[in-house]
Amino acid sequence: MYPIVINNSLKILDLGAIEFNNPLFHTEKNIFPIGFKTIRKHASHLIPDTRWNYFCEILCSDNKPLYRVTPFTIGTPGDTLTKPLPLGME
Numbered sequence: 556m557y558p559i560v561i562n563n564s565l566k567i568l569d570l571g572a573i574e575f576n577n578p579l580f581h582t583e584k585n586i587f588p589i590g591f592k593t594i595r596k597h598a599s600h601l602i603p604d605t606r607w608n609y610f611c612e613i614l615c616s617d618n619k620p621l622y623r624v625t626p627f628t629i630g631t632p633g634d635t636l637t638k639p640l641p642l643g644m645e
Contacts, residue, residue, distance in 0.1 A: 564596035
């Protein structure tokens, strides 16, 4: 079943699980399933004109969603960006 290939730049590795009983994990328009994981190819944040793979996941931290993005490309640093809500949802 996995990965689910959406296109050349997006693969879903795990759909995760929806936490129905906690309103912090869903809104009227969005859901933040715990364990959701993707690999996304996107412009590099360090090297212009290159594209990297980014491992994106939704975790649970202190009973709230935590959105983590880790760039990974062979031979590149793996700095991780961690935010309390998905980017743009603050």
